[in-house]
Amino acid sequence: MHFITALVVIVAIALHVCAETRVFTLNVAYTTVSPDGFAQPMMLANGEIDYPIVVNAGDTVEITVNNHLNVSTSLHWHGLFQNGTPWMDGASMATQCPIKPGGTFLYKFNVGKQTGTYWWHAHHQSQYINGLRGPFIINDPKDPYLSQYDYDVTMTLTDFFHNGSAYLLSKVFYIPNNTNAFEPLPDSGLIGGVGQYNCSVSQAHNKNCVNNNPLKKYTVKPGKRYRFRIINTAAQARYLFSIDGHNLTVIESDGVYTNPTVVNQISIHTAQRYSFILTANETCSNYWIRAEMVDTWGLASYPNGLNFDVRAILSYAGTPNEDPTTSAATVTTALNPYTLGELNGLTTDDLPDNYNDTLYFQFQYGPPTYEYPIATIDIEGDIESVNNGTYIVPSVPTLKTFLQDPNFNFSATINPYYVNNEEWALTSVNPIDSMEHPFHLHGHSFYVLEAGKLLHAPLTTATLARRDTIQVPACTGGKGSTGETGCTQGFVDM
Ligand SMILES: *[C@@H]1O[C@H](CO)[C@@H](O)[C@H](O)[C@H]1NC(C)=O
Ligand SMILES: *[C@@H]1O[C@H](CO)[C@@H](O)[C@H](O)[C@H]1NC(C)=O
Ligand SMILES: *[C@@H]1O[C@H](CO)[C@@H](O)[C@H](O)[C@H]1NC(C)=O
Ligand SMILES: *[C@@H]1O[C@H](CO)[C@@H](O)[C@H](O)[C@H]1NC(C)=O
Ligand SMILES: *[C@@H]1O[C@H](CO)[C@@H](O)[C@H](O)[C@H]1NC(C)=O
Ligand SMILES: *[C@@H]1O[C@H](CO)[C@@H](O)[C@H](O)[C@H]1NC(C)=O
Ligand SMILES: *[C@@H]1O[C@H](CO)[C@@H](O)[C@H](O)[C@H]1NC(C)=O
Ligand SMILES: *[C@@H]1O[C@H](CO)[C@@H](O)[C@H](O)[C@H]1NC(C)=O
Ligand SMILES: *[C@@H]1O[C@H](CO)[C@@H](O)[C@H](O)[C@H]1NC(C)=O
Numbered sequence: 001m002h003f004i005t006a007l008v009v010i011v012a013i014a015l016h017v018c019a020e021t022r023v024f025t026l027n028v029a030y031t032t033v034s035p036d037g038f039a040q041p042m043m044l045a046n047g048e049i050d051y052p053i054v055v056n057a058g059d060t061v062e063i064t065v066n067n068h069l070n071v072s073t074s075l076h077w078h079g080l081f082q083n084g085t086p087w088m089d090g091a092s093m094a095t096q097c098p099i100k101p102g103g104t105f106l107y108k109f110n111v112g113k114q115t116g117t118y119w120w121h122a123h124h125q126s127q128y129i130n131g132l133r134g135p136f137i138i139n140d141p142k143d144p145y146l147s148q149y150d151y152d153v154t155m156t157l158t159d160f161f162h163n164g165s166a167y168l169l170s171k172v173f174y175i176p177n178n179t180n181a182f183e184p185l186p187d188s189g190l191i192g193g194v195g196q197y198n199c200s201v202s203q204a205h206n207k208n209c210v211n212n213n214p215l216k217k218y219t220v221k222p223g224k225r226y227r228f229r230i231i232n233t234a235a236q237a238r239y240l241f242s243i244d245g246h247n248l249t250v251i252e253s254d255g256v257y258t259n260p261t262v263v264n265q266i267s268i269h270t271a272q273r274y275s276f277i278l279t280a281n282e283t284c285s286n287y288w289i290r291a292e293m294v295d296t297w298g299l300a301s302y303p304n305g306l307n308f309d310v311r312a313i314l315s316y317a318g319t320p321n322e323d324p325t326t327s328a329a330t331v332t333t334a335l336n337p338y339t340l341g342e343l344n345g346l347t348t349d350d351l352p353d354n355y356n357d358t359l360y361f362q363f364q365y366g367p368p369t370y371e372y373p374i375a376t377i378d379i380e381g382d383i384e385s386v387n388n389g390t391y392i393v394p395s396v397p398t399l400k401t402f403l404q405d406p407n408f409n410f411s412a413t414i415n416p417y418y419v420n421n422e423e424w425a426l427t428s429v430n431p432i433d434s435m436e437h438p439f440h441l442h443g444h445s446f447y448v449l450e451a452g453k454l455l456h457a458p459l460t461t462a463t464l465a466r467r468d469t470i471q472v473p474a475c476t477g478g479k480g481s482t483g484e485t486g487c488t489q490g491f492v493d494m
Helices: 165-173 398-404
Strands: 021-033 040-045 053-056 060-067 075-078 104-110 116-122 133-139 151-160 188-191 217-220 225-232 239-243 248-253 256-263 266-268 273-279 286-293 309-316 357-366 382-386 425-432 437-440 446-448 450-453 465-467 469-472 490-493
Touching: 021 053, 053 060, 075 104, 116 225, 116 273, 133 151, 133 225, 151 217, 151 286, 188 286, 188 309, 225 248, 225 266, 256 465, 266 273, 425 469, 465 469, 469 490
Parallel strands: 021 060, 053 133, 151 225, 217 309, 357 425
Antiparallel strands: 021 040, 060 104, 075 116, 116 133, 151 188, 225 273, 239 266, 239 286, 248 256, 248 273, 286 309, 357 382, 425 490, 437 469, 446 465, 450 490
């Protein structure tokens, strides 16, 4: 079965909504699909790539997950605060035991005052890479931008692997002292669950492949205004997103309304979301939608034929069904994730003079401090650590241990930090790593205070960005094969 839909479902704006209980059933199972023309079994909910969950502000959500896989799983609702229901967060062995094969779990929570663009994904090992992910949209009847768009469309961006995530982990990462470990290469990129793959590269190991898979087409009506919600659901890829011939007015990042900001390129990192308004007022034609995958691997050549130039089509209704001939505009206005201020948000003047807590997280390639554990990612002979400790999946969910004994002395392999309600915690994230990494905090959004390189200049008092996922700049200028030795550290304070 080819999973291709030329028709895109466009949701007209609902004006009248009442909070209620929304019930969903996610039957999680292997389904063979070919999102880029290459057929393979993927872990999907209800047989669909990007199965959407759409609710309204204030709703109570009941999601029954039936695990028809042959492995355990759990599902996380990325960006939702789970205020009062932390045990519904879905992080395997942190907030719950995974759902066994054949098992069922009911996730029940209230979305509270949160609105905007989120996503759900498996939170057991690296399973979401195999397809167990999708949008989670909370419509807002009080959306301050509601009068400025006519239609609401969700678009996912992801990287796609022909090898299963369990295979990638076992063969690439979870090998003790593996000096040849390398972040796995995706085989293609997908927009809206659709991409293309060069089958001649795959002939050796799979004949079930079709070239020139039709790209995803987003049809717009001339003169109408569209709110597009883009969600990066990738394992690793950051994308440079643009639409030929059109400016994009950004209005939301990670579920937070932003000041309206006109750009012609959006850099979107893993797990981040943006909404922008596009006015379909250009010449009636077809235009390329571009999601240029940023090359974080830096190889001289890509034996799997990975094409970084990922595309879809924006088509004005009535235009002939042919490929666009448009070219990308020069990037004049790129989105800055650190300064994209929250609409009516706080400025630095509103921050407290003293923080109640200061949390410091240093990521690095550290010496192997602990015995080789199942959850450790062992790269280039070193174990990655946070504050000189390597996380080892506990045998009892951390939240359960804490609820049974709030004084429990957790080991350094779990390393919880404690903050109290109503406190301000200054959090500094500081990697010693030659790659830029996104940082996400479950259950919260944070204000982005400053970002850059150590020994930085202080930020000016623009409105602060508030979001739940931010990229932390790489440590650059170092020596050695990985560049970590003696590099200048990037940081984000939040
Ligand atoms: C589970 O099923 C998938 C798809 O049939 C298969 O590729 C995989 O090897 C199985 N895994 C286990 C642990 O049995
Ligand atoms: C999985 O990875 C192995 C090792 O890199 C490779 O030989 C094989 O072709 C890959 N399988 C698929 C289906 O891509
Ligand atoms: C990994 O290397 C370290 C240091 O050489 C050694 O002590 C340890 O036993 C090795 N671990 C395994 C599982 O081989
Ligand atoms: C597909 O891969 C083959 C083998 O590497 C190469 O010769 C060919 O040019 C590629 N086709 C495209 C359209 O990139
Ligand atoms: C995009 O905005 C820039 C300035 O903000 C403007 O110069 C340019 O003409 C606009 N492009 C389109 C296609 O509207
Ligand atoms: C299209 O709409 C945008 C946003 O309202 C506006 O800035 C731009 O000038 C318009 N372009 C044309 C060709 O009318
Ligand atoms: C947090 O610090 C502020 C001062 O910055 C203080 O007023 C407040 O009581 C503290 N909150 C708690 C829970 O300690
Ligand atoms: C990291 O932990 C190891 C083992 O506990 C210790 O020997 C080492 O000094 C620590 N390094 C730093 C920088 O704290
Ligand atoms: C935790 O460790 C501290 C310091 O070593 C000790 O005082 C305390 O009794 C321990 N708590 C528990 C519950 O074991």
